């Protein structure tokens with residue numbers, strides 16, 4: 001499965017966010033999940049925490065996920081689960097940051 005969303009899906013996601021009440025336009029951050037949307041929207045298998053992104057994502061073998069940087073007080077999570085979730089999120093964001101840096105260096109030339 002592709003790691004990154006297509007340009008079309010990326011644009012659709014950001015367009016949805018821009019008209020959403022949870023979107024902070026100045027910081028480009030979603031108040032519901034706390035994520036920086038230009039990066040999160042690029043990762044194919046991530047979900048909108050409010051299920052507002054309508055495109056199909058994930059596959060039958062690879063379920064879509066919702067990541068959030070905001071603590072969910074309703075959910076009881078063990079320390080191991082939290083550490084695992086945060087490490088997974090950090091890896092996803094690191095991969096995206098590396099890709100964006102390579103893209104930016106390519107644009108500079």
Ligand code: SF4
Pocket residue numbers: 016017018020021022023029030031032033037047048049050051052053
């Ligand atoms: S991810 Fe979902 S809830 Fe967050 S700003 Fe975008 S559309 Fe709104």
